Amino acid sequence: MVQFRRLGATTAAAVLLVSLGACTKTTPSTASAGEDADQQVRSTAGSGDGCTADKYNGGVPKRDLKAITVGFAQSEKEANPFRITETESIKAEAAKRGIKLITTNAQSDLNKEIADIQSMVAQGAQALIISPLNSEGLDPALKAAQDAKVPIMTIDRLLTTKQPCVDYIGWIGSDFVEQGKRAADALIAATDDRGETAILLGASGVNVTVDRTKGFKDQLAAKNSKLTVVAEQTADFTREKGRSVTEQLISANPKLAAIYAENDEMALGAIAALKAAGKKPGDVKIVTIDGTKGAVQGIVDGWISGVIESNPRFGPLAFQALEDFYSGKGVPPKTIIVDKEYTKDNASAELANAY
Template sequence: MKRTTFPRTWRLVACSAAVLGAALAGCTNPGTSEQPAGAGGNSGGDGQVVKESSGEGCTMQDYGAEKLDLSEAVVGFSQSEPDTAAFRAAETKSIREAAKETGVKKLLVTNANNELPKQIADIQNMLNQGADFLIVAPVNSDGLDPALAAAKQKGVPVLTIDRKVTNTHCDDYLAFLGSDFYEQGKRAADALNESTGGEAKVAILLGSSGNNVTEDRNAGFKDQVKAQYPGLEIVAEQTANFARDEGQAVAEQLLQSNPDITAIYAHNDEMALGAVTAVQAAGKQPGEDIKIVSIDGTRNAVQAIVDGQINAVIESNPRFGPLAFETAEKFYAGEAIPENVIISDDEYNRDNAEANLGNAF
């Protein structure tokens, strides 16, 4: 199969709902601090900006898909985890609002509640309900094969967001939209080094196993510490499954078994907020006695920075709606879509958290 090589200069801006229906070509360079316009699903002002893309381009012909008018289409969105998590709530809200602004005929929304078998069944059920295009936030990077096979059999393209699957691009799925999770881990190490003055005994609260988010956020952090920060000693790490209650329980356990811990790196804000409670229960001051750095950008975590309980948060922007539907429109307009579309993420710290609280989700 001959595919078009897609240039790394492909850029998109997830712009305001007022211009969402148009084909957009925003201009931004990797590493800039440009503030994009608000986007669908945005409770603040922090829309997504594409940083870079990579991989071969995939066209309708390559994928074996037929041209589709989204205004006549049934689109399915498979959410991976309960919307009680702020990231997932913002993500689902963004998809719903962008679908409305795009003028999609019908949007089907399901939630797998963090269960892979349910997500497979959800996707199959949406296909049976006539879904013409699927947006999937995978529970795991592996294991969606039966659902992807069912979509392929029906000729329905699958766009993945937030977590990357290990299946074949332009065969099993159209593209991946998401953050550079390895870079997020490196930036978290930078932030923790700055917060601790370069000396700390660090505990890591790991996300759930079986997905590239956890693996990359951990690898990026560890590699950066090893390469740049010899004063940061990783003394413990344990899975807390991206959950606040587990983050609290695991942090309590680690603080008891390692009373010399002076810093915590959490793979997401929910676990970090759990750690805040655990540190307080241990009779210490979070953000002071024990520095805390995490990844996401939820309003509660950014407020915790303002309150002095968390030191820094590396953003992972969940507002995928505009970019997802814009990508679908480009695909059905005949454009080649690259395998990986990577967005820029900001950072919240003691210097900017209060001023930028409105951008949190």
């Protein structure tokens, strides 16, 4: 049986499962290496015919996207390749479609993201795409947009306590529980299913962290894994904390055999800590989630055993959702994307497709 022993800070949040309703539409759940780098839809979930301008929060004016200003609220500092690529994708798609775009960056500050959204509404943005910093806490910004009849499309992190087609149009993102399950499978394979394991948790208060943790633990239990989770500690999705936390973990757990990092930045920080401790590639097996060039290069160099992709190229799907919203075609509550996987067998060939 899998054993869990908690050391250090841990997340304490309710588990959110992505539930697929009666009208769920599903496409193949995996993508092979070498496919187009843009996001592809795996499935949609929710009830009804989809959200349209007529239905949204009692009805909002129909717009021609090329005749209005769209605002994009980025949540985190663009020192992280995921955020850099996400913003670049939004900007590139807006330019491709001839849409006027204004952007903000909250610099990982919830209060600033609230102010950013309110500011874009005040500047005359008539539709918004937001990447929430936290799954909760944006209420003042959502209220400002509602009052101004400015619809919001959400990407990446889910607003867990809000209603689609009331507080936001819909959501586009990954199945984070499934990502955690796939990471567990990869780590079981890399370790021959034995050894002490640590989890580098992402930021508290977001569904990504909750779901990736749940998926990983559930899969270990389902497989009756012999991996023993001896520590799990928050490293906030950052490289710096990934390094400092790993330094503590390997000091407290000298027999540590594996690390599950809930994003690539934390994994790269862990590698720095392992190098400083005199470890060699492969001494501690690492599996991570994202798909950055640094992490995929880590597979090539032997430091990382596997990377589960989390594709940040939201631009095409996000703007298509706005088009479908205004055209009357409708937007489902949830659009779940395909995420591929990088392994030692495809990392060299796929490095160019990483971000």
